[in-house]
Amino acid sequence: MPGFLRGGKATSLLVILVLTVASCETSREPGPIDVPNAHGWSYDNAVVGKSFTDGFETLGFATTEPVVVTAVHLEGDPELQLDGVLVADGTRRVGATQFDATFPPTSPDFGRLTPLIDRTLLHEDLGRYDAFELVLGLSVTQPGAWRRTGVRIDYMVGGEKYSAILPAELIVCTEGFEQQCKF
Amino acid sequence: MNMKLYHPVVASATLLVLIGAALSGAPLEAHAYAGGVVMTGTVVDEAGSPVEGLPLRLDIEHSPSFIAASGNPDIIPLDQLAATTTAKGGAFSFTLDHIPDFTPYLHEDSAVSLLVSTITEEFEVMRHFLAYPPAELGSAWMWQPDEASAEVPELGSQYEDVAGVVSETLGVLTFDLAHLADVQVTAHSDDGDVTAPMAEAPIATLNPSDTCPGMNYYYQRGSARTKVLDPIQRLYTLSKSSMKYEWTTSQNSRLEIAVKGAKGSYGGGLSKSRMNFSSGGMSPSFGNNSKVVIRAEWEYAPYYLYCDPWTTPTSYYSGVYEWRPEQWTTGSSNVANSNVFSCNSKWIVSMENPTWVAQESGVTWAGWFGIEGVSLRSSQKNSVKHKLTVTPNSGAKARICGRDNWPSKALQVREVA
Numbered sequence: 001m002p003g004f005l006r007g008g009k010a011t012s013l014l015v016i017l018v019l020t021v022a023s024c025e026t027s028r029e030p031g032p033i034d035v036p037n038a039h040g041w042s043y044d045n046a047v048v049g050k051s052f053t054d055g056f057e058t059l060g061f062a063t064t065e066p067v068v069v070t071a072v073h074l075e076g077d078p079e080l081q082l083d084g085v086l087v088a089d090g091t092r093r094v095g096a097t098q099f100d101a102t103f104p105p106t107s108p109d110f111g112r113l114t115p116l117i118d119r120t121l122l123h124e125d126l127g128r129y130d131a132f133e134l135v136l137g138l139s140v141t142q143p144g145a146w147r148r149t150g151v152r153i154d155y156m157v158g159g160e161k162y163s164a165i166l167p168a169e170l171i172v173c174t175e176g177f178e179q180q181c182k183f
Numbered sequence: 184m185n186m187k188l189y190h191p192v193v194a195s196a197t198l199l200v201l202i203g204a205a206l207s208g209a210p211l212e213a214h215a216y217a218g219g220v221v222m223t224g225t226v227v228d229e230a231g232s233p234v235e236g237l238p239l240r241l242d243i244e245h246s247p248s249f250i251a252a253s254g255n256p257d258i259i260p261l262d263q264l265a266a267t268t269t270a271k272g273g274a275f276s277f278t279l280d281h282i283p284d285f286t287p288y289l290h291e292d293s294a295v296s297l298l299v300s301t302i303t304e305e306f307e308v309m310r311h312f313l314a315y316p317p318a319e320l321g322s323a324w325m326w327q328p329d330e331a332s333a334e335v336p337e338l339g340s341q342y343e344d345v346a347g348v349v350s351e352t353l354g355v356l357t358f359d360l361a362h363l364a365d366v367q368v369t370a371h372s373d374d375g376d377v378t379a380p381m382a383e384a385p386i387a388t389l390n391p392s393d394t395c396p397g398m399n400y401y402y403q404r405g406s407a408r409t410k411v412l413d414p415i416q417r418l419y420t421l422s423k424s425s426m427k428y429e430w431t432t433s434q435n436s437r438l439e440i441a442v443k444g445a446k447g448s449y450g451g452g453l454s455k456s457r458m459n460f461s462s463g464g465m466s467p468s469f470g471n472n473s474k475v476v477i478r479a480e481w482e483y484a485p486y487y488l489y490c491d492p493w494t495t496p497t498s499y500y501s502g503v504y505e506w507r508p509e510q511w512t513t514g515s516s517n518v519a520n521s522n523v524f525s526c527n528s529k530w531i532v533s534m535e536n537p538t539w540v541a542q543e544s545g546v547t548w549a550g551w552f553g554i555e556g557v558s559l560r561s562s563q564k565n566s567v568k569h570k571l572t573v574t575p576n577s578g579a580k581a582r583i584c585g586r587d588n589w590p591s592k593a594l595q596v597r598e599v600a
Contacts, residue, residue: 036591039570041538056532058589094582095589099535109533129529131589168591183539183572 031162033153034060034131040169041098044181048174051083051139053100055110057168059087060131063157064123069116071154072136075165080146080172084137087116090127103137110135138172145173145180225273226308233273237301239308240266241277242400244296249287259402259486261298262288285316309503311440398492400501405485409506412478412516413438416571419597420473424534424581427572428477431464438481438508465515471576480514483507526584531599534581539572540590571596 041056061067072085084103092111100107113135121132140146148170154163173181226234242261250259265277277299288295295316300309418426467477483506491498573596575581582600585593 034592036589039538039540039591041534041536043536056534056538056591058591094531094533095529097533098538183537183570 028154028161028163030164031155031160032062032157033155033162033164034058034062035164035166036168038167038169040171040183042171042173042181042183043099044173044178046140046172046174048140048143051103051137053103053105054098054136054138054170055088055096055100055105055133056098057134057136057151057166058096058129058131059121059134059153061121061157065157066123067121067155067157068118069121069153069155070118070161071152072116072134073152073154074138074148075150075152076148077146079141079144080148080170081139081141082136083139085116086113086135086137087119087121088113088133088135089125090129092129092133095129095131096133103139105135138170140172140174143174143176145171145177147171223274223276226269226275227273228306233269233271234306235269235271235273237269237273237275237306237308238266239269239275239277239299239301242298242300243283243288244298245287246290246295248291259404261399261401263399264297309505398490400488400490400498402486402488402505405487405504407485408509409483410480410512410514411483412480412514414476414478416477417595417597418469418473418475418477418571420469420471421581421598421600422471422576423579424573424575424583424598425468425470426473426574427466427468429464429466429570429572430477430479432479432511440505440507463511463513465513467515467517474519475517476519478516478518480512480516482509482512484509526586526593526597526599528584528599530587530589530593531582531584532590534573534575534583535579537572537574538590539570540583540585540593540596573598 036058043052046052059069069085069087072082074080074082086104088110089112093109097105097107097109100110104113110133116134126132134151136151148168150165150167150169152163152165154161156162171181171183226237226239228234241264243264245253245260245262253260262283264283265279267275267277269275285295290296293315295314296311297314298309298311415430416428418428420426465479469475486505486507488501488503488505489498490501573581573583573590581598583590583596584599585591586595586597587593590596
């Protein structure tokens with residue numbers, strides 16, 4: 001058999017393997033995370049390359065077991081990028097602070113902020129709240145109006161892996177594109 | 184509430200019978216897949232006591248498109264699927280030997296309209312359900328998604344001042360189901376007014392002189408109309424935000440039926456509006472310091488239930504009629520809302536940018552409205568634009584709060600100080 005065919009076969013097997021793995025990844029159950037109803041907001045004063053804070057989302061779980069968030073991804077336009085992920089616990093002043101012009105945020109309303117990825121979220125850290133606050137650092141890479149359709153959360157509880165998409169729309173616009181920042 | 188009703192024209196009875204016989208006489212075509220248990224549940228009386236020995240039948244309504252093609256849009260034929268009798272504890276089960284060809288019954292979204300009913304001297308049961316029949320061998324009947332996730336609204340809600348009367352009876356109906364099973368329905372005894380508590384529990388005995396069992400029956404739409412204002416959302420702003428509510432009707436807009444029979448008046452389950460096959464909508468906006476209830480006006484029509492004996496050439500009016508939603512009139516009304524809800528401080532969100540919230544992906548129990556002294560519910564599956572947008576004043580941080588959850592999950596949000 002010609003070498004290129006053998007290589008093609010190997011490539012095919014590799015593709016199948018990758019697809020299988022990818023399929024397994026995307027077929028994870030949402031698990032006990034509290035998925036909100038679809039909602040969204042817009043920010044029409046973005047500056048290319050300058051991070052701001054989206055703190056509108058919360059992370060609640062229908063379990064008292066420890067939760068470890070392993071990854072956070074944005075769904076939607078790639079021009080809206082994720083610069084960092086923090087979590088606010090029960091020390092925050094309000095349930096969620098939607099916006100801060102910088103990231104990390106400077107407002108004392110956020111309370112204690114720690115990196116979220118791979119941190120173990122304990123039920124007792126919720127304080128008086130039912131959920132943690134997800135604090136996302138975002139920025140746009142080009143001028144325009146860019147849309148996020150959701151936020152994917154990969155996490156583990158009790159050794160089980162889960163993945164869920166929070167239907168959290170966000171439209172971010174730079175100068176000159178404000179008219180596209182309306183719902 | 185007094186309303187003039189027009190009883191069916193006697194002269195048209197013969198024609199109705201012929202149409203009814205032609206439609207109901209056609210045998211239900213059996214398919215190869217099994218039917219099995221369609222629905223299980225219990226029947227309780229208004230005091231919550233189980234009703235044993237009550238005959239029940241399960242019927243399926245012809246679809247609006249099938250009815251329109253029949254040439255008489257005012258007749259809704261019903262075909263019996265199954266019959267049973269409640270056992271100890273009020274338990275019942277409808278079982279099919281086969282599943283019929285659903286072509287005449289399928290709505291545009293592939294749902295079918297089912298009716299569980301009985302009329303006896305002691306009790307009336309009339310309950311509509313919308314469900315998806317199984318598409319494969321051995322699959323379960325499914326609720327429409329919004330009905331599966333629906334919660335029974337709290338009684339004595341803040342809409343009491345708008346609706347006038349809140350029915351205590353509605354509180355015993357349960358819909359928290361994933362499958363078409365474990366339905367609890369209420370048998371309405373000869374009380375005459377379901378809003379008045381029963382002095383004593385009704386006697387749950389079966390009288391053999393049933394009104395319709397063993398017969399086919401159908402509805403005739405009457406010419407009377409009534410309009411009701413249905414609360415669909417409340418807005419409450421203080422000094423730092425304004426709100427806009429965008430609302431549309433859709434094929435999935437559903438309102439509750441009011442049933443009037445010899446035993447009184449009561450809610451009869453949710454029904455799609457008959458004529459809202461396309462969407463209409465409104466988007467009222469309110470500025471700072473607004474406390475309003477937004478209401479949409481709906482037109483209702485009476486549907487008279489006729490019994491259709493096989494043994495005689497004439498059908499007869501059973502004495503039971505229903506008010507069913509016809510269409511949104513495009514009318515609306517905003518009223519001051521003095522009953523402002525409170526919310527837990529743990530759900531307060533600080534907001535600095537325009538935000539849309541309170542879009543419920545499932546069912547929306549927006550409030551109560553009344554026909555014939557019966558408090559009814561509205562339901563809307565929000566597959567179309569239906570959202571509340573909160574806009575903080577320029578340069579201000581507004582604090583909003585969900586009534587019973589985070590603003591991104593709550594049905595209603597408000598501004599707090």
